[in-house]
Amino acid sequence: MKRLTAHINKLFETLPETEQTKIVREEIIRDLEEKVADLIEEGKSEEDAINKVIVEFGDIEEIRQEMDLPDSNHRKSELARLNLGFSLWGSGLIIALFVFINFYYTPHVVWFIYPAFAVAWWPLSMFYHLHRKKLEGRE
Incomplete structure (x- = not known):
């Protein structure tokens, strides 16, 4: 039992x-x-x-x-979508800050691309998380 x-x-x-x-x-x-x-x-x-x-x-x-309870998969999917939006805006702002600092202080050397690649992993991981939640919802 x-x-x-x-x-x-x-x-x-x-x-x-x-x-x-x-x-x-x-x-x-x-x-x-x-x-x-x-x-x-x-x-x-x-x-x-x-x-x-x-x-x-x-x-x-x-x-x-x-029992009139909300579907937890739907709630998790909404949170994953919100996380993706937040990560896109956040990484965009961080990359814009790097671009500004790069061209303001050292315009002759383009170095902002290196931290931009590192910051781009954040929304990429959130997209993967959202995609996985959508696939789990289909099952």
Whole structure:
């Protein structure tokens, strides 16, 4: 039964930790344990009964909708998009500062390109993070 509890806890870790989610999680665990016990009484092995109950339970999206909770993947995708925008603006400003310093103090030597390449990794990594979140949302 520990495997069943661990599975439900894993499904619920994306939901906010509120009193309502605690109650619903405990209720689901109790119901699923009762179903496992019924299947064992019918002659199934404990392992088969747990596997069957986990497969029949499915995912948690219906419960999320009933509890009127926002989709955590959507929220994470919004945060990733915000991080990308912030990194683009931030790196643009930092690169503009390097360009200004370069041409104001040493106009005969073009050196701003080197720190610009280093700063460009920031939005590139945020873009990769956003792309990964979008791919996770499709699954």
